[in-house]
Amino acid sequence: MDALFDRHQPTLAAALKAAQERGYWSAYPEIPSGKIYGETAKDDGLASYKIRLGKPFDLPGHPETTNVGAEVSPFGPTLAITYPAADADTLIAASQAAAPAWADAAAKTRVGICLEVLARLNRISFEIANAVMHTTGQAFAMAFQAGGPHAQDRGLEAVAYAFAEMTRTPAQAIWTKPQGKAEPIVLEKHWRILPRGISLVIGCQTFPTWNSYPGLFASLATGNTVIVKPHPGAILPLAITVSVIRQVLAEEGFDANIALLAADAPGAEITRDLVENNAVQLIDYTGSNSFGDWVRKHAGDAQVYTEEAGVNSIVVAGTDDFAGMCANIAFSLSLYSGQMCTAPQNIFVPRSGIKTDEGHKSFDDVAKAIAAAIDDLLGDPARAAGVCGAIANPATLSRIETARSLGTLIRDSAPVTTGDARTATPLVLAVDADKTDAHEEERFGPITFIVAVADVGEGIEKATSLARRKGAITAALYDTDSSRIDAAVDAFARAGVNLSINLTGGIFVNQSAAFSDFHVTGANPAGNASLTDAAFVANRFRTVMWRRPKAA
Amino acid sequence: MDALFDRHQPTLAAALKAAQERGYWSAYPEIPSGKIYGETAKDDGLASYKIRLGKPFDLPGHPETTNVGAEVSPFGPTLAITYPAADADTLIAASQAAAPAWADAAAKTRVGICLEVLARLNRISFEIANAVMHTTGQAFAMAFQAGGPHAQDRGLEAVAYAFAEMTRTPAQAIWTKPQGKAEPIVLEKHWRILPRGISLVIGCQTFPTWNSYPGLFASLATGNTVIVKPHPGAILPLAITVSVIRQVLAEEGFDANIALLAADAPGAEITRDLVENNAVQLIDYTGSNSFGDWVRKHAGDAQVYTEEAGVNSIVVAGTDDFAGMCANIAFSLSLYSGQMCTAPQNIFVPRSGIKTDEGHKSFDDVAKAIAAAIDDLLGDPARAAGVCGAIANPATLSRIETARSLGTLIRDSAPVTTGDARTATPLVLAVDADKTDAHEEERFGPITFIVAVADVGEGIEKATSLARRKGAITAALYDTDSSRIDAAVDAFARAGVNLSINLTGGIFVNQSAAFSDFHVTGANPAGNASLTDAAFVANRFRTVMWRRPKAA
CATH class of the missing domain: 3.40.309.10 (Aldehyde Dehydrogenase; Chain A, domain 2)
Known part of the structure; x- marks a missing residue:
């Protein structure tokens, strides 16, 4: 049942230790080297990217009432990929239908699946790099690092924090209250994790994976279903990501619709419909302050985590x-x-x-x-x-x-x-x-x-x-x-x-390393949350108890 | 500097252990016995309560542009106590003036002060019991337990969780990133806790202390200044609480206005003015769903924690x-x-x-x-x-x-x-x-x-x-x-x-024990938060870093 968890447990343990100590650590090598990723990895990644161009993106079983896609590489070429698309209500309904089994799954099962997804994403880092490069305009080396291993590290960090929070309270305990000379009252108590609901992840164009993975994986690990809403100009990196998540979910016997892609067309975005829907209980947003302000004001009772912008x-x-x-x-x-x-x-x-x-x-x-x-x-x-x-x-x-x-x-x-x-x-x-x-x-x-x-x-x-x-x-x-x-x-x-x-040499103010640097503090208008601290994950789930007198 | 922390460290350690294990534990004896609290404690507490009746409540240095007070005991007598009062802007200004030194204080200093306050509140549990009894209508034994030791346990629980969260990230670390054959990049990094701002605690009439202490102490411990807004019918228990907090703050060299009382008159409540003020960044609310709904909608970017009502x-x-x-x-x-x-x-x-x-x-x-x-x-x-x-x-x-x-x-x-x-x-x-x-x-x-x-x-x-x-x-x-x-x-x-x-005997569905039972799950309309989990404290502060190359 928890084979994936067991397989990736050493990675999780190392991530938890690193996040605690906050020295340098990374699970996924940032160097785009054939020695690490395989001699043909670079060519294979490029080929995998190219084969996606000019045709519909395949997401088996995904809701699709129409299709969209208008990505043009900042380097010139039109991607000409179309993605399955549906209105907000259709996506919400599919997400809700998939929710109960995911909510009921053990924390270890969900965490194991997240870790497997991250491992597979890491293996296709060259493909992701091409997808990120041609949607964001990042040069290849940066697209590889920031879009691939660094984003995966941020995802792993979120999974590690989620695991720590979910396992902080024991699954059960015996509560023995003394009653003076009388027999004590003895109760058995049992706790379980209850997710919040649907988690909406609103991506940005410049860092579609790096900025989306923390919220995406924190929500998935804590049992929420996730709707990933990419920027219309940078759908591909998140479509690939959602595709990998859906694949692992299906292999493990879950409804792939636990992870949905909310692709939309420029000028016909469905973001507002999703934000205003009451079923959406968690929102991760990366983007402008002006739309961020709208999101915060219209999210209702959803918990909102934002990275907006600032003047550095x-x-x-x-x-x-x-x-x-x-x-x-x-x-x-x-x-x-x-x-x-x-x-x-x-x-x-x-x-x-x-x-x-x-x-x-x-x-x-x-x-x-x-x-x-x-x-x-x-x-x-x-x-x-x-x-x-x-x-x-x-x-x-x-x-x-x-x-x-x-x-x-x-x-x-x-x-x-x-x-x-x-x-x-x-x-x-x-x-x-x-x-x-x-x-x-x-x-x-x-x-x-x-x-x-x-x-x-x-x-x-x-x-x-x-x-x-x-x-x-x-x-x-x-x-x-x-x-x-x-x-x-x-x-x-x-x-x-x-x-x-006093930074000089090969380290720059722009850089923020997972497991050590908290990205954004949440303490000024540049964002209300931090990647990744306990506050970023602890409110994505609830703890529910049942108790009864312990049988003698 | 941290003498109070050192004095109460065993209590904190035991609380942390109890919250982790979630078996039975209590720091403050629930039995109103002279053997525990001192043979004259009961009489002394009653006398202390009585001496407050019919006169102005003394809060030295507290903002006071007017005074209010219209409490009538559900058991009959009019309390005839008046409290210093001021409009929202005056209270906010005083709170902001007191904020910087409290924000800069070490976490241990703040936690030590909170623990000392709780110890002193425990010693006056009989006085608190009378105050709670004659504002809420609780019978004496319940007013003692729920208003005194049980509320103090809930406060301690919040302090313990706050301490755990604040100390989860080290104050400093060395980050050493390998650079292949070149010298590694070595940075020293330093983190500090930054509070959110002003914390508003809105109390209810039936459990003025029990329901207010978690938010109050969680916010204080994490460096926020606190404005305590009691129900106009149950001011006294929170006035005594604020008085003790102010006393300890002043003794430790802090501005007593770190903790303010927002007493107001029935029909002329200042709650809305406080909720809508942007300086208020945290709100803890206990009360009706209808006003809770108003609070959640009008809190702006403040983080809101509610216990509302439900149908059990x-x-x-x-x-x-x-x-x-x-x-x-x-x-x-x-x-x-x-x-x-x-x-x-x-x-x-x-x-x-x-x-x-x-x-x-x-x-x-x-x-x-x-x-x-x-x-x-x-x-x-x-x-x-x-x-x-x-x-x-x-x-x-x-x-x-x-x-x-x-x-x-x-x-x-x-x-x-x-x-x-x-x-x-x-x-x-x-x-x-x-x-x-x-x-x-x-x-x-x-x-x-x-x-x-x-x-x-x-x-x-x-x-x-x-x-x-x-x-x-x-x-x-x-x-x-x-x-x-x-x-x-x-x-x-x-x-x-x-x-x-299947509860029978001396344990009841109504009872919720600190360190074991989470009170309210936050997962249905009866409230959006839980007393006390990590989510209840982790978002009350931010973590800010500075880093520089480590000197060779």
Whole structure:
């Protein structure tokens, strides 16, 4: 019965230990190497991806009253895949019909199935990488890592937390209450896990798997049925995911409709119908603050977990590695052309400049050095393509156009490659905080403001105030003054922002590692939940008891 | 610094162990004995209570723009105590001013203070008992137990869960990521707890301390400031509680306004103003479903934990101890005159009767035997007074009046005592489920329906359907058929109701013991939260990180 659980138990145990200790750990290798994934894995993954193009996506037994599909790769080609689709009521009914057996299944059975799904997803990481690449615009290496192993790690983390919570209360206990000189009262008590209902997972275009897996797997493991609503522009990675889940469910004798795909067409989204349906009791949402606000207001009694957006800041106060700092910042701004929710937008620099290992640097020196570091990084076209990838949404290009006039141009944005791909390198503008608040709006994409402020204190004040008002997922500080660092640590913590200090070399503020970094704190408008803590899973199920006098 | 934590650490450790094992355990003795609480404790408690009557309640430093107070004991006397009061904005401002230092305090410091508060509350359990008795109408023994030690146990349970959650993530860790043949990336990471904001605790009249302590202490322990909004008819028990909290806070160098009392006058409640204020990020509510619905809809982005109301059922299918069953049910119906949220309202009995150790009993036999058991229990006036106590709210007497015509009168309600006390024994009516649905409305107070159904299966179906639609906190079953019991266990579990089977003797369906019984499941309309599980505490705080390269 629990063969899958037993098979994957070592992985689960290691995940639980890692989440407890929060050092580095990963279950799924992030290196797209043939030595790890098999010599033909890369070619096989590409072939598996290609064979899906231009035809209906097969999801046996899935509700289908129509079909949809309009994905176009940011790198050019039209995917021309259609997906089975149905209205919200049809999906809800199918989900409810599948629910009782899943709710009744043992926690170990469900967790075993989730772990098997993750293992199979890991094996097809190259296929997923191609699917992610051609829906999000991520370059291949990033699509592999973030869309494959890193997303799987986040899913495993959620399963591990769910397992820990579900097994925290024993299945039974004997309750013996003394009665003075009389016989004690002895009851046997039994507890079971009761899921909440239907779990709706609303994916985003830029990280369809990474941002969806935590909620998806946390809900599945705790016995809820799941409806996965992908962004209409990034259906394929989640369709493959749902397909694998359905396959394992069916093999294990469950109704495959425990996991449904709510594919829809751009302009005819069914998200609102799903959110407003009372049967939906859990909602995981990744996307804009404006629609997030709508979701939170219209979710009724559903528990809502959101990752919305924010304006991430770097405060540059001083450094003993000026070149390393500039190179590190350049990479953070360029990676996936600033389309990560963790990418910095604003770099606060004192008007009077900063102290560095290369002597005093004026505000202009700093701005120009960051721009030059970007030029260095992206000088080689092949490397530039590998770092920047493509632009997921055409609106981002318009946003760059509009942004050009908002400050002094330090570095212009330009296409990375010729050809069909929609690409753009970072636009870098200098502004003065006393003269504009253009930088206080979230401007998604490769748009950076170097913001002149009176001093470091004002930079921190502005960055944290912005985080409180508009949200922020990450922040970075470069400083060498330990008392100023201590003050910044307190200030960013109070604003609910995770802070990275003095990063140079191969680690970046954008990066958030499962089992160690909690992604989003839930403590500012950038989101109301964190990936993954106990709060993210504990409310996805209830505990119900029965008790009776213990037979003598 | 953490002297209080160290002092109470053994209690905390025992609480954590008990909550994990869920056998019987209690930190605070429930027996109102001089041997435990001191030979003069009872007299001292009464004197302390009496000295508060007829004068302003002293809360040094508490915001006070006016004063309120209109409590009248259900046993007769007017309390004539006035409390400092202020509008919502004034209270919010004072709470926010007190917040930073409390948020910055170490988890151990806050937990130590909570444990000291609970220890001091325990020492004044006799005073609390009088305060609870004369605001709720509970008889003294129950007011002592439920208002004192049992409430303190529930508070301790919440503190223990909060401590477990806050210490689940280490304060720091080293993250070492291998880089193949290159040097690994080594980061030091630091985490801290960030509270949500202001926590509003909305108390009820019948269990002002028991129902408020879990949310109150969970929020305090996790670093939130707390505004306690008592029912205007039951301010004193929470005023004393807030007073003790403020005293310990001040002794430990904190702003006493970390805990505020939002006393208000009947008809001029400030609850809505508090609920709708964006600074309020956590709300614990105990009360009616109708106002609960309003709270859930108007809480904005605050996390809301509710215990509302439901219609609790007993299904009588058969018994091998007919007399014991009737006596047990009689006590459950009579205790505090049915004013417990856990008291049964409906008793489903097959029209054709049931098998018992005394032979076959017809529907009428069962109804009459339960009525007779109530008469037996309440035959002695002193014992009747001790069991029934008084009626908290005059509306309950009107409800009994109205209910009389809803079915066949099996046992009439009558005053328990002569004199000023507002009292009523259980009203027992027989109805047929095919002919009325009068029993499907919650009728709060000593109103019981013996409901005729086709068979046991229909009884379970009706009881669980009612639980799904209207909510239920408890259910009981009397049966001797093990396969039927198994089916009932599944049915009630799916309806999210805790089920007690074949209770006789000194344990009752109404009773819910801290550290073992989760009170309310959160899985039906009787409430959206459970006292106390991880879900009840984990979302009261956030975890924020800073990280930097580890110095070589």
